[in-house]
Amino acid sequence: MALLHLDHVHVQLGQHNVVKDVNLSLQAGDIGCLLGPSGCGKTTLLRAIAGFQTLTQGSISIADRIVSNPKTRLAPERRGVGMVFQDFALFPHLNVADNIAFGLRKLAAPEREARVNELLEHIGLPGYQHRFPHELSGGQQQRVALARALAPKPALLLLDEPFSSLDAELREKLALEVRQLLKKENITALLVTHDQQEAFAMADKAGMMYQGELLQWETPYQLYHQPSHQLVADFIGHGVLLSGIVNAPGSLASPLGMLQHQSLQHYPAGTPVSFLVRPDDVVIDPNSKLQATITSRGFRGAHNLYGVGLPDGTEILTLSPSHEQLSVGSKIGLRPEFDHLVVFAADHCELPGNQASPLPLPEAQSA
Numbered sequence: 001m002a003l004l005h006l007d008h009v010h011v012q013l014g015q016h017n018v019v020k021d022v023n024l025s026l027q028a029g030d031i032g033c034l035l036g037p038s039g040c041g042k043t044t045l046l047r048a049i050a051g052f053q054t055l056t057q058g059s060i061s062i063a064d065r066i067v068s069n070p071k072t073r074l075a076p077e078r079r080g081v082g083m084v085f086q087d088f089a090l091f092p093h094l095n096v097a098d099n100i101a102f103g104l105r106k107l108a109a110p111e112r113e114a115r116v117n118e119l120l121e122h123i124g125l126p127g128y129q130h131r132f133p134h135e136l137s138g139g140q141q142q143r144v145a146l147a148r149a150l151a152p153k154p155a156l157l158l159l160d161e162p163f164s165s166l167d168a169e170l171r172e173k174l175a176l177e178v179r180q181l182l183k184k185e186n187i188t189a190l191l192v193t194h195d196q197q198e199a200f201a202m203a204d205k206a207g208m209m210y211q212g213e214l215l216q217w218e219t220p221y222q223l224y225h226q227p228s229h230q231l232v233a234d235f236i237g238h239g240v241l242l243s244g245i246v247n248a249p250g251s252l253a254s255p256l257g258m259l260q261h262q263s264l265q266h267y268p269a270g271t272p273v274s275f276l277v278r279p280d281d282v283v284i285d286p287n288s289k290l291q292a293t294i295t296s297r298g299f300r301g302a303h304n305l306y307g308v309g310l311p312d313g314t315e316i317l318t319l320s321p322s323h324e325q326l327s328v329g330s331k332i333g334l335r336p337e338f339d340h341l342v343v344f345a346a347d348h349c350e351l352p353g354n355q356a357s358p359l360p361l362p363e364a365q366s367a
């Protein structure tokens with residue numbers, strides 16, 4: 001059963017169509033994630049689901065009950081929805097136990113205390129009942145905020161950039177912990193984030209919003225490996241779109257040389273296409289005839305991420321174990337090794353240039 005269902009949702013703010021024709025569903029217990037560049041409408045959509053925003057078209061259902069359409073808007077507090085925002089928002093004058101118990105006033109004291117203790121165990125802060133928010137680190141405060149939102153067992157939890165004020169390492173750790181916690185509590189959740197690693201760590205379903213539209217709503221794996229849209233391919237992961245021309249069915253003339261792949265079978269000879277090159281689609285091979293020049297090097301822990309210039313001037317990215325240092329300016333051999341080829345008809349969507357363009361997609365780019 002879909003716990004959350006959005007059917008052709010539109011939201012207008014002032015003169016702006018901020019959310020356009022969004023359709024998505026989340027099954028009970030699933031975690032969904034909305035990615036996308038700043039200003040694309042993620043928060044507005046979350047606010048509409050929470051009940052703070054009126055729809056101009058479409059409908060939102062929670063547990064098979066319509067909670068919003070252009071004529072109706074069930075009050076936020078009657079939706080069974082919990083919310084966690086980026087700025088912690090704990091009550092500073094209440095201790096941890098009272099913060100978590102805030103939504104549990106209907107429970108008898110012993111039950112309330114049991115639920116608070118259970119949640120403190122789940123968030124890894126047993127014994128913290130009597131601490132005040134200012135006595136906690138940012139990560140601990142955010143865990144308490146999460147426990148407070150989870151305490152009344154909401155049907156749906158909405159999280160808006162909940163980890164954005166934390167450092168990268170803590171963010172990833174917390175994302176995994178929160179996923180485990182939500183699964184343990186069997187809570188359906190929708191998360192908004194800029195951070196793909198966070199989305200990949202947490203989500204069962206994810207999508208990218210762009211200028212108010214939801215471009216794809218599938219598993220993170222599908223978003224990464226089978227992007228249905230050039231904008232998704234460009235935004236998700238370190239990928240570069242290169243141009244090529246199908247020279248015979250199944251065969252592509254490209255800056256990486258001639259590529260053969262069955263996904264090209266249905267393009268007639270002469271068709272101009274774009275195709276996606278991820279860093280792991282090309283490997284450094286001294287014996288390869290395709291020569292390239294290292295243009296940049298970024299340390300990524302286990303790997304270095306290299307920018308490499310191809311003979312025709314286009315740039316792509318490749319990975320190599322970080323103990324093998326290659327210097328900028330050196331010549332290397334490159335061998336394409338595509339597990340699968342993601343191809344778009346060249347007129348599918350205009351994107352500027354074949355530049356190596358790591359994230360995020362600059363706002364100036366347009367669909």
Ligand SMILES: Nc1ncnc2c1ncn2[C@@H]1O[C@H](COP(=O)(O)OP(=O)(O)OP(=O)(O)O)[C@@H](O)[C@H]1O
Pocket residue numbers: 013014015016018036037038039040041042043044045
């Ligand atoms: N009250 C308003 N009136 C008119 N336009 C608005 C209003 N509030 C927001 N907007 C516009 O709606 C668009 C979407 O805003 P929203 O906050 O939903 O984006 P977002 O994807 O959550 O961005 P961010 O990631 O930066 O938080 C933006 O272009 C914003 O300028």
